[in-house]
Amino acid sequence: xxxxxxxxxxxxxxxxxxxxxxxxxxxxxxxxxxxxxxxxxxxxxxxxxxxxxxxxxxxxxxxxxxxxxxxxxxxxxxxxxxxxxxxxxxxxxxxxxxxxxxxxxxxxxxxxxxxxxxxxxxxxxxxxxxxxxxxxxxxxxxxxxxxxxxxxxxxxxxxxxxxxxxxxxxxxxxxxxxxxxxxxxxxxxxxxxxxxxxxxxxxxxxxxxxxxxxxxxxxxxxxxxxxxxxxxxxxxxxxxxxxxxxxxxxxxxxxxxxxxxxxxxxxxxxxxxxxxxxxxxxxxxxxxxxxxxxxxxxxx
Amino acid sequence: xxxxxxxxxxxxxxxxxxxxxxxxxxxxxxxxxxxxxxxxxxxxxxxxxxxxxxxxxxxxxxxxxxxxxxxxxxxxxxxxxxxxxxxxxxxxxxxxxxxxxxxxxxxxxxxxxxxxxxxxxxxxxxxxxxxxxxxxxxxxxxxxxxxxxxxxxxxxxxxxxxxxxxxxxxxxxxxxxxxxxxxxxxxxxxxxxxxxxxxxxxxxxxxxxxxxxxxxxxxxxxxxxxxxxxxxxxxxx
Ligand SMILES: Nc1ncnc2c1ncn2[C@@H]1O[C@H](COP(=O)(O)OP(=O)(O)OP(=O)(O)O)[C@@H](O)[C@H]1O
Ligand SMILES: [Mg+2]
Numbered sequence: 001x002x003x004x005x006x007x008x009x010x011x012x013x014x015x016x017x018x019x020x021x022x023x024x025x026x027x028x029x030x031x032x033x034x035x036x037x038x039x040x041x042x043x044x045x046x047x048x049x050x051x052x053x054x055x056x057x058x059x060x061x062x063x064x065x066x067x068x069x070x071x072x073x074x075x076x077x078x079x080x081x082x083x084x085x086x087x088x089x090x091x092x093x094x095x096x097x098x099x100x101x102x103x104x105x106x107x108x109x110x111x112x113x114x115x116x117x118x119x120x121x122x123x124x125x126x127x128x129x130x131x132x133x134x135x136x137x138x139x140x141x142x143x144x145x146x147x148x149x150x151x152x153x154x155x156x157x158x159x160x161x162x163x164x165x166x167x168x169x170x171x172x173x174x175x176x177x178x179x180x181x182x183x184x185x186x187x188x189x190x191x192x193x194x195x196x197x198x199x200x201x202x203x204x205x206x207x208x209x210x211x212x213x214x215x216x217x218x219x220x221x222x223x224x225x226x227x228x229x230x231x232x233x234x235x236x237x238x239x240x241x242x243x244x245x246x247x248x249x250x251x252x253x254x255x256x257x258x259x260x261x262x263x264x265x266x267x268x269x270x271x272x273x274x275x276x277x278x279x280x281x282x283x284x285x286x287x288x289x290x291x292x293x294x295x296x297x298x299x300x
Numbered sequence: 301x302x303x304x305x306x307x308x309x310x311x312x313x314x315x316x317x318x319x320x321x322x323x324x325x326x327x328x329x330x331x332x333x334x335x336x337x338x339x340x341x342x343x344x345x346x347x348x349x350x351x352x353x354x355x356x357x358x359x360x361x362x363x364x365x366x367x368x369x370x371x372x373x374x375x376x377x378x379x380x381x382x383x384x385x386x387x388x389x390x391x392x393x394x395x396x397x398x399x400x401x402x403x404x405x406x407x408x409x410x411x412x413x414x415x416x417x418x419x420x421x422x423x424x425x426x427x428x429x430x431x432x433x434x435x436x437x438x439x440x441x442x443x444x445x446x447x448x449x450x451x452x453x454x455x456x457x458x459x460x461x462x463x464x465x466x467x468x469x470x471x472x473x474x475x476x477x478x479x480x481x482x483x484x485x486x487x488x489x490x491x492x493x494x495x496x497x498x499x500x501x502x503x504x505x506x507x508x509x510x511x512x513x514x515x516x517x518x519x520x521x522x523x524x525x526x527x528x529x530x531x532x533x534x535x536x537x
Contacts, residue, residue, distance in 0.1 A: 176402050183392045183403045190390045193352055195378035195406045195454055 006270030017148025019265040025154050025223075027261020028161035029216045034238035034245070034253045035168060036212030042248030043185040043205045046099060049110035050090070051213050051238065052231025053117040058083040058214025059230065060121055062221045063132045072135035076218045083214020088207035095206065096199075114231070121228040130226040138222070157219050164215060169250050181205060185248075240279055244286045246293025255294055303366075305330045305489055306351070306382075306458050311360025311370075313343075313350045313513075320346045321513045324360070328458060328506075333480065333490040335504035335521060337497060337535055343513040344493035345387055348462050351491075352384040353377040364457065381409040383456025387463045387493075389443040391450070393436025397427050400435050400450050408455030420449045423482065441472030445479065458489040465499045477503050497535050501525060509534050 009015035037051045061082035066075035090113060098105045134153060142149040172178035184191045184201055192198045216234075224230070241260055245252030260279055267275040286294065304327035313321040321343050328334045338344050349355035351362055353374040362370040369377050378384065392400050401420060407413050421428035424445050430438065435446055444464055451459065461480070465473040480503050484490060494500050500507065500521060507524045509517040511534045517524065524530060 176405070179395060179399045180403050183395060186392055186394065187390055189354065189374070190386070190392070191403070192374040193354070193378055193384045193386065194404045194450070195375050196403075197375045199373075 002272065003270055006266060009266070009269050012147075014147030014149075015269075017145050017150065019269065020262065021148070021150045021154050023262035023265030024258065025157055025261070026264050027258040028158055029220050030234070030237055030241055030260055031165060031254050031257035032161050032216035032219070033213045033234055034241035034257055035165065035250050036209035037238050038242050038245070038248055038250065038253050039168075039172075039212070040206055040209035041242070043181055044099070044202055045185075046095065046106055047103075048095070048206070048209065049107055049235070050113040050117070051210070052233075052235030053114045054083040054087055054210040054213035054231070055217040055220075055234045056121065056226075056228070056231040057086060057117060058217025059221045059224070059226050060125060060217075061214065062218035063125075063130060063226055066132055066135070066221070072137065072222070075132075075135075075221070076215070079218025079221070080211050080215040083217065084207045084211030087210025087214075088203050090210070091203045091206035096202065118228045118231075125226075125228075127228060132221045132226065134222050153222060157223075160219060161216075164212070165250065165254055168212070172250070237279070240283045242293075243283055244293060246295040249293070249295035252293055252295025304328055305365055306491065307361075307363050308347070308351065309361040309363075311350060311357045311362060313346055313355050313357050315346075315355070319513070320355075321350065321357075323514065324350075324510070325515055326508055326518075328489060328491050330489055331484075331487055332506055333484045333492060333504045335500040335507045336491060336493045336510065337495070337500065337507055337524075338493075338510040339495060339534065339536060342510050342534075344495075344510065345462055346513075347510070348384060348386070348460050348491075348493060351377070351460060352382060378454060378456075379406070379409065381457030383451040383454055383459045385447050385451045385459065385461050385464070387466060389440065389447050391435035391438070391443045391446050393434065395435055396432050397435055397438070397446055398431040400446055401453050404450035404453035406454045409457060412455055415452045415455050417453070420452060424449050424479075439472075441468050441475060444468065444472075444476060448479070458491060459483065460491045460493075462493045463495065464492070465494065465496055473499060495535075497531065 009019060033051065033055050037048060040046065040048045058079035062075040062079035065078035066072060094109050094113065098109050138153040138156060140152045142151045143155060172181060180191065180196055181201065184198060188198050237260060241253055241256040244259065245256030259282065263278055263282060264275055267278045271278055306328040308324055308326040311321060311324045312319060324347060336344050336347060346355055350357050351369065353369065353372050357370050360370065361368065364380050364382060367380055369380060369382065372380070392403060395403065398417065401417050426442060427445060427449060435443065438446060448461065448464065464476050468476065477499060480490065480492065492500065492504060504521045507519065507521045508515055509530060516534055517530045
């Protein structure tokens with residue numbers, strides 16, 4: 001433990017700023033992945049154990065598109081859309097066959113998908129680490145706040161993920177489609193009797209959830225190294241986030257993701273060997289004090 | 301005699317291995333309010349579920365304005381013009397009254413949108429006053445009104461009401477009855493499942509009685525009222 005280092009980091013503005021920005025970035029990426037996981041669970045009642053694979057797919061789609069076009073915007077769209085489309089196909093051909101079945105059955109289908117996607121990526125891109133590199137438009141001098149330096153791309157990522165989170169929240173709470181989706185989560189038979197194609201909607205929601213994971217992967221691509229299997233740790237962390245925030249709650253996912261991000265950033269200084277343990281400890285604490293998570297278990 | 305708008309012909313329905321409906325024949329003409337009467341467990345709800353596509357018939361034929369419904373999934377049945385209001389008031393409890401209506405909104409089978417939220421609120425002044433309240437916080441009668449209103453928002457050709465008076469206080473039952481009469485006056489075609497014969501008098505124009513999954517009587521409601529034998533045997537009044 002390096003508690004004195006941690007204390008001195010809190011005491012120096014520059015260190016605090018740097019760590020907070022790192023924590024926010026980690027947190028916001030987690031938020032995007034976890035909100036997709038949470039959305040799928042809230043509406044379809046299944047846990048998409050393959051969610052991390054869609055994060056990976058998003059990153060690789062973005063990587064590929066960036067190599068081809070050199071446009072980071074196109075890469076972002078490719079990452080989101082690619083993961084979304086594959087998500088819809090995965091739901092239609094595999095996941096929808098195990099709705100209402102044993103949890104173990106669903107887990108197996110997802111685990112198979114993880115292995116297949118990982119191997120496909122290995123075949124297409126190789127097993128070694130890939131670096132996409134920072135898009136030129138972000139290769140500017142970092143922004144200085146109170147002596148701490150924040151890369152321009154971090155600010156972009158923060159804005160993007162906050163914007164996406166806000167859009168998602170507004171979409172679910174304010175649009176007719178969002179209201180239908182929330183109704184679907186509660187009473188699918190009634191929604192069908194009102195003339196809504198619930199099968200199509202399930203596929204759409206699943207795809208949207210995967211798209212959120214893919215977007216996170218694409219946003220992470222310039223700052224993380226890409227490797228087959230990169231989805232696993234993200235998956236586990238998003239589980240922790242949904243447990244802390246409350247399954248099905250988007251504001252809960254945001255709060256919990258930021259909590260985890262900051263815990264990671266500061267934990268890396270204070271308890272470098274116990275960062276993962278710290279996250280689980282946090283989860284355990286929340287489970288004991290508020291078993292349904294910070295924001296309950298509503299599908300909103 | 302006008303061609304029926306909804307026609308059920310010789311239809312069998314099973315739940316798993318047990319047969320519930322036996323060769324049901326039923327016809328509703330445009331503008332009619334047909335009461336589907338029968339005791340507890342007679343098969344009224346099952347008939348509705350068969351029409352709505354939720355309990356697809358194993359044999360027989362169901363058609364709306366000549367268009368086959370049997371075999372279609374529920375959402376296509378709804379789009380074809382069936383407005384199914386299930387029993388036990390399935391409002392979306394965590395949606396506001398207005399959002400319940402919004403979820404139900406769709407054009408009718410010919411693309412028409414007669415029913416708007418504004419028209420609904422005119423017809424259901426009770427709902428107008430609580431449009432921002434969570435539907436789960438409404439009373440039973442208000443929830444019943446809301447489920448009917450929500451289905452009307454889908455501009456159906458025929459309204460299927462499954463025991464709308466069930467479990468409601470007498471004064472509320474009367475209000476629901478008035479509402480159905482008003483709808484009938486507006487020319488809405490209605491199929492009304494009820495155990496409560498008295499509720500249907502003065503509301504329905506015609507009556508079909510089922511017992512143990514079979515149609516045992518079909519005539520005008522006035523003819524049924526004069527037929528003590530049928531009423532005593534099948535309706536326990
Ligand atoms: N899901 C089901 N599985 C098996 N049997 C069922 C199912 N639902 C209903 N039944 C049976 O089918 C028969 C008809 O039920 P149905 O609900 O259609 O009756 P009902 O006329 O609507 O009665 P009520 O007035 O009580 O609503 C009953 O004997 C009932 O036990
Ligand atoms: Mg019934």
